[in-house]
Amino acid sequence: MTLKLVLKRIGVAVLTIALAVILTFVLLRLTPGSAIDAWARDYATQNNLTLEEAYRRIAAMINYNPNEPIYQQFFRYVNGLLHGNLGVSMIYQQITVNSIIASALPWTLFVTSVSLLVSFLVGMFLGVRMAWKRNSVLEPATSFYAVITSAVPDFIFAIILLVVFSYSLNWFPINGAYDPLVTPGFHFDFIKSVLYHAVLPISTYVLTSIGGWALMMKGSAVSILGEDYITAAKARGVSESLIMSRYVRKNAILPLITGLAISLGGMLGGSALIENIFQYPGMGYYLGESVRQRDYTTMQGILLFLSITMVLANLIADLIYAKLDPRIKLEE
Amino acid sequence: MRAALDFFRIICRNKRSLLGLIILVMFLFMAAVGPLLFKLDMTVSFEGRYQPPSWEHWLGTDFGGRDTFIQLVYGSQEVLTVAFLTAVITMLVGAVLGLVSGLIGGRLDRSIMLVTNLFLTIPNFPILIILAALFTIQNPFSFALVLSAWSWPGLTRTVRSQIISLKERDFIVICRVMGLSHFHIIFKELLPNITSYLSINFIMIMRGAITASVGIMLLGLAPYSPTNWGQMLNLAISQTGGIFNPLGYIYLASPIVCLALFQLGCIFFANGIDEALNPRLRQ
Numbered sequence: 001m002t003l004k005l006v007l008k009r010i011g012v013a014v015l016t017i018a019l020a021v022i023l024t025f026v027l028l029r030l031t032p033g034s035a036i037d038a039w040a041r042d043y044a045t046q047n048n049l050t051l052e053e054a055y056r057r058i059a060a061m062i063n064y065n066p067n068e069p070i071y072q073q074f075f076r077y078v079n080g081l082l083h084g085n086l087g088v089s090m091i092y093q094q095i096t097v098n099s100i101i102a103s104a105l106p107w108t109l110f111v112t113s114v115s116l117l118v119s120f121l122v123g124m125f126l127g128v129r130m131a132w133k134r135n136s137v138l139e140p141a142t143s144f145y146a147v148i149t150s151a152v153p154d155f156i157f158a159i160i161l162l163v164v165f166s167y168s169l170n171w172f173p174i175n176g177a178y179d180p181l182v183t184p185g186f187h188f189d190f191i192k193s194v195l196y197h198a199v200l201p202i203s204t205y206v207l208t209s210i211g212g213w214a215l216m217m218k219g220s221a222v223s224i225l226g227e228d229y230i231t232a233a234k235a236r237g238v239s240e241s242l243i244m245s246r247y248v249r250k251n252a253i254l255p256l257i258t259g260l261a262i263s264l265g266g267m268l269g270g271s272a273l274i275e276n277i278f279q280y281p282g283m284g285y286y287l288g289e290s291v292r293q294r295d296y297t298t299m300q301g302i303l304l305f306l307s308i309t310m311v312l313a314n315l316i317a318d319l320i321y322a323k324l325d326p327r328i329k330l331e332e
Numbered sequence: 333m334r335a336a337l338d339f340f341r342i343i344c345r346n347k348r349s350l351l352g353l354i355i356l357v358m359f360l361f362m363a364a365v366g367p368l369l370f371k372l373d374m375t376v377s378f379e380g381r382y383q384p385p386s387w388e389h390w391l392g393t394d395f396g397g398r399d400t401f402i403q404l405v406y407g408s409q410e411v412l413t414v415a416f417l418t419a420v421i422t423m424l425v426g427a428v429l430g431l432v433s434g435l436i437g438g439r440l441d442r443s444i445m446l447v448t449n450l451f452l453t454i455p456n457f458p459i460l461i462i463l464a465a466l467f468t469i470q471n472p473f474s475f476a477l478v479l480s481a482w483s484w485p486g487l488t489r490t491v492r493s494q495i496i497s498l499k500e501r502d503f504i505v506i507c508r509v510m511g512l513s514h515f516h517i518i519f520k521e522l523l524p525n526i527t528s529y530l531s532i533n534f535i536m537i538m539r540g541a542i543t544a545s546v547g548i549m550l551l552g553l554a555p556y557s558p559t560n561w562g563q564m565l566n567l568a569i570s571q572t573g574g575i576f577n578p579l580g581y582i583y584l585a586s587p588i589v590c591l592a593l594f595q596l597g598c599i600f601f602a603n604g605i606d607e608a609l610n611p612r613l614r615q
Binding site: 015016019020023027030147148150151152153155156159160163265266268269270272273276277284287288291292294299300302303306307310311314 | 446447449450453454455456457458459461462464465466543546547550551552553565569581584588591592595596599
């Protein structure tokens with residue numbers, strides 16, 4: 001029974017990815033044809049080729065030839081994707097989109113995963129404490145903080161942090177992921193430089209999402225505090241800290257697992273702005289750059305990559321959720 | 333008339349939603365009347381740049397010697413227009429699809445939900461900036477079209493679940509048995525029941541649209557108007573010196589403060605609407 005439902009979930013995920021592929025294909029078709037025509041003309045004159053030969057070579061480079069019938073275009077596109085080939089950048093024609101993603105992905109993953117982990121953990125502790133001590137000052141303070149941070153978009157927060165801590169106080173660097181004078185490698189100087197440069201981007205994500213996590217966790221914990229087994233544990237004289245950690249926190253986390261995937265999606269999407277503000281060389285930064293320069297193949301590659309990441313994150317969250325909580329059965 | 337008075341009485345009773353209402357009315361006033369009272373002069377004057385706040389220039393002048401406050405006022409009109417149009421388009425598409433999906437059900441419902449879920453899984457901000465690059469944004473309407481392209485799915489899903497929970501309730505079933513027309517059931521029975529829900533969503537969509545539009549402008553992808561708050565932010569960061577030059581801080585801070593205030597107003601007001609429009613929540 002479970003296997004069948006797991007397979008069904010995977011099937012839906014595959015279908016969603018297929019639809020995302022069609023969508024990016026359609027988006028690329030909206031590329032002004034003139035962009036490729038201009039490129040083909042330049043390419044032909046530069047390399048002494050006929051215009052047709054130039055079109056043919058460009059088609060091989062970006063999996064797209066506007067002069068082919070539509071089904072052939074689609075076939076060419078999917079064939080390229082199945083070979084893991086996203087084509088070359090339309091602006092820097094020596095660089096493949098794959099290599100752009102490969103160089104940008106580690107930075108984005110580093111910043112988003114650290115931020116997600118920190119804000120989730122801190123929010124979790126705050127939330128449970130708020131639910132446990134209902135009349136403390138913690139509750140109104142956190143609610144107020146959560147309202148403020150949900151009213152100020154994260155990229156505005158990024159600008160404020162940048163202006164205050166980098167430009168005015170000079171505490172943190174204004175751009176980049178590490179000091180260009182330090183050679184990358186696995187040694188102390190480089191790691192220190194990387195962490196130092198990541199402080200502001202990570203703080204932006206953490207500060208803007210902590211309040212939301214705390215409120216969600218509080219809601220979840222409050223409903224658990226009403227359960228009989230908590231009352232029973234209290235009656236048995238189980239210590240307060242043990243109830244909080246073993247009984248409440250563990251159970252209250254469960255409904256938040258799916259929130260993690262959604263939050264990751266928000267971070268990856270929002271990185272387009274935040275990484276641009278800090279000039280941090282991750283996926284979002286390159287997406288912003290490619291959009292600004294009208295580099296259609298890079299845009300399309302990054303978008304497809306982000307979408308597939310999201311589908312997979314949702315799938316994993318779904319499956320883990322069902323696995324962690326035996327009371328929940330995967331539903332239709 | 334009576335209903336409107338009731339509405340305001342309930343909003344006023346709740347301090348938070350009253351505060352929200354005041355903030356929103358203030359912005360509406362600023363957007364509607366402001367441009368009639370002040371005259372926008374965008375000519376650059378080198379001597380007049382970076383002036384501190386004074387009686388003549390309430391919030392000082394920017395890097396080009398132009399009055400910051402008046403730019404803010406004109407910007408509020410543009411920002412609100414874009415947000416309003418986005419919310420209207422999203423409402424039309426999202427609510428209709430949700431209604432159809434929930435009411436008719438079956439295969440149509442499944443296919444609408446499949447598409448909706450696809451839209452929901454694709455991260456929306458990246459797609460918005462790509463759309464902004466593909467369709468050159470030149471006026472508030474095209475901006476609103478781009479923004480609503482990805483804002484309807486959430487609404488569709490929530491409206492659908494509301495309709496599904498309503499349609500099996502007794503009063504709807506009775507209407508069916510009585511042979512009342514679909515038109516009557518939809519417009520006289522179902523819609524009044526989800527009005528409060530839709531109005532909260534309307535405000536929240538406006539709120540999201542403002543954030544997204546400012547984000548797109550911040551990246552410099554819709555540079556059609558220099559006074560839009562997002563464009564002001566973009567100019568403050570990229571051009572001169574809102575961030576390098578402490579004299580430019582007011583120019584940088586003013587759109588930020590307006591944005592945050594407007595968002596707060598939306599959140600607070602939306603809190604109160606549900607209570608005001610949903611009699612079942614009242615004592």
